[in-house]
Amino acid sequence: MIWWAALLLFQPPQVLDLPDRNPFTSTADIAHGKSLYQGRCAGCHGPEGNGGKGANLAVPSLTRAAEDKSLYRIIRYGIPDTEMPGSLMDSRELWQTAAFVRTLGQLPSSPVTGNAQSGEQLLRLKAGCLQCHALGNEGGRMGPPLSGIGARRSAGHLRNKILQPAADVPDTFRSLAVTTRDGRVIRGIRLNEDSWSIQLRDFNDRFHSFWKDEIVQLTSEKRTTMPSARGRLTDQEINDVVAFLATQRGAQ
Ligand code: HEC
Ligand code: HEC
The missing domain is CATH 1.10.760.10 (Cytochrome c-like domain)
Incomplete structure (x- = not known):
């Protein structure tokens, strides 16, 4: 019963x-x-x-x-x-x-002023965003995929993120520093962890796996590796990149 x-x-x-x-x-x-x-x-x-x-x-x-x-x-x-x-x-x-x-959804929203097409070019080439981010099947894996980002984040947030990446790093993103018994220090992103082992990917995209008893220190840092685009892109170029990202609303 x-x-x-x-x-x-x-x-x-x-x-x-x-x-x-x-x-x-x-x-x-x-x-x-x-x-x-x-x-x-x-x-x-x-x-x-x-x-x-x-x-x-x-x-x-x-x-x-x-x-x-x-x-x-x-x-x-x-x-x-x-x-x-x-x-x-x-x-x-x-x-x-x-x-x-x-x-x-019925209020008039503040328009995104940039040019999405040139934004896409910038993102792929000059701004180098795909070094770390995936867009569709292209790009790197260090940061979260940008496909669908326009549905997940507002344009204002995207602009802030591009200008001041360190100002708002989500709790879910933490970089780790592992110190091993033999004195090596490896920094990267946690991929997986269980009671006995931990796996991470370092910032050169290499995979590492450690047994917990090889590790003497494990520190977790809420620190991003994303560089600011300030000074590298003009205001107009940043508007263009934001405009392109805001159009990425499709399936991930
Ligand atoms: C050296 C690697 C690197 C480069 C280059 C880089 N990013 Fe990032 N980016 C990251 C990492 C790592 C994160 C996740 C941690 C964080 O939020 O800071 C991130 C986070 C983001 C986020 C937040 C995603 C979310 O879900 O909220 C956006 C948006 C973003 N990046 C856009 C860009 C754009 C646009 C460019 C190019 C102008 C760029 N990034 C260049 C590494 C990078
Ligand atoms: C701590 C921050 C936070 C709070 C508080 C929050 N949200 Fe969200 N919400 C988000 C984020 C981030 C997303 C995008 C998630 C993703 O897909 O990555 C989201 C997504 C959504 C979506 C989906 C939008 C779409 O295009 O499909 C809706 C609807 C929504 N939130 C409504 C609400 C409502 C209503 C509340 C209050 C009861 C609320 N949210 C509170 C952060 C928040």
Whole structure:
């Protein structure tokens, strides 16, 4: 009997029946959704949905939340392996927040002024971004892939990242320094770790695997290897690169 009750409790969330359309979209719902949004979401997505380090929500159609149900689920459960957190609001508040998020897409958003085409050229050649970042099947692996970045980050955040990479390094990105018994120090990015061993990729793209008992010191540093483009690109060129990245909204 007990195990049977436990089974019910652990029903996966998809099983819950959600209505196809948001049932809470009155003016009062939207007003309440707005205050919930300002308190819980604006810190990352900006008060108007187009700023900060969160995805740009001020667009007519959200990439992963085109339907009301998917928007609800994203707000409820977050997006795994990203900085988008889940939320413990009750179902009515979740719908009200979703209703307000929909209104953001109807506001006129600040235009991206650069030229995306020359931005792509710059990114590939002069700016050297593909040394470390993948775009489609090309490029390096030290930084996160840039495919789909326009759906994950607002234009304002992209500009800040390019100008001041060290100002906002996500907690999920940490470089490691491993000191071995025989005195070697290897720095890189953690790929994998279990109780006995750790694997990392160094900044020259070489793979290393260590047994834990070979390691005398392991330090984790929230430090980026991304260089600032300030001084290497003109303001106009930076606008162009941002414009190109903002158009990268497709599948990853
Ligand atoms: C800690 C920062 C943070 C907070 C707080 C946050 N978000 Fe997000 N959100 C993000 C990030 C980052 C992404 C992009 C994730 C990715 O795909 O990499 C995102 C993605 C989204 C998306 C998907 C957009 C798309 O184009 O598919 C929606 C919708 C969203 N957030 C809504 C909300 C709402 C509503 C709240 C408040 C209840 C909220 N977020 C709170 C950081 C945040
Ligand atoms: C020497 C390697 C290197 C180069 C060159 C480089 N980056 Fe990065 N970049 C990284 C690393 C590593 C990270 C992840 C850590 C962090 O956020 O700083 C990163 C993070 C980013 C992010 C944040 C991604 C996210 O999901 O929020 C963006 C955007 C970005 N880089 C764009 C660029 C652009 C545009 C260029 C070229 C102008 C560039 N990078 C050049 C290494 C590099």
